Amino acid sequence: CASDQPCVCRFYSLEDHRRLQMEQTIYNRMKRALADRHFHIYLQPKVSLCPQAVAGAEALVRWLDPEDGALRPDAFIPALERNGFIVQLDQYMFEQTCQWLRRWLDAGWNPPPVSVNLSQATLRRPQVLQRYQKIQRRWRVPPQLLELELTETMVSADLDYSARLVEEIHSLGFRCSLDDFGSGYSSLNVLSRLRVDTIKLDKRFFDGMLSQQDGPRSEQIVAAVLGLARQLGIKTVAEGVTCEHQTQFLINHPCDLVQGYYFSPPIPAEEFGRRFLSPQGR
């Protein structure tokens, strides 16, 4: 190359440039996708074990693009977080959740609580909870049917702020859960500061359980975390449960709810209602 700059620098800046262009494309496409209703709400059941019954659900976004097909959140959420669009998407998912709950309440189907994910940017948006309350009231959904999931990493960034937010979530009647529990560096510190209703044990614990080498240790850790939560009066959800062995362990130790492919992947909200809530489906 002609410049005196080492080539690697030029290479990086070109990469940066392309990345920015790509993000701009994603941003433009997202605006259109929201207007054209290409974002869809999928629900994954949370199951109680004895007896086995659907006792909750988590709302997870799917981007169904007419050209590119289904996009998984991991493929586009990081870009949405960087450009701030995630705030609109989170609110859209919350509103979709309220709409479905209203539909099921009107049908007399007795829906369980549904949780939605909040991103860091949403959490930081002033008046975000007032906005959510407005939506909840507009759809006349009892607030205790709505749960907000905050990730451990997100809340550890500013524990004072997060603690106030959790108080506010409760004052509006919503539930609050701590997502990806055990994946960060300060799980116990977070737990001592935030009065969450539920912790969701990170999928990695359950992956670990199946490993030859780390299996027994992972099981001891899960058992201890479940015991600690019980003593603190905090509900527990196990994420990413994929097999009978893990399920049996969670019955024995007991964990309140389990969520994972073993029971069901996330499915379109309409299908969730039909299969798990309607009198014909149950």
Ligand code: C2E
């Ligand atoms: P998450 O909140 O930890 O959600 C759980 C993820 O684990 C989901 O991935 C779910 O499909 C997946 N999962 C559930 N059971 C199993 C299992 O048994 N095995 C495996 N391998 N995976 C399982 P998904 O839907 O791809 O979402 C990925 C992440 O994207 C979510 O992780 C969440 O952080 C984010 N996300 C999804 N929807 C939204 C949203 O509406 N707003 C925001 N801010 N983030 C979202």
Ligand code: CA
């Ligand atoms: Ca979650």
Ligand code: CA
């Ligand atoms: Ca999680």
Ligand code: CA
């Ligand atoms: Ca995650």
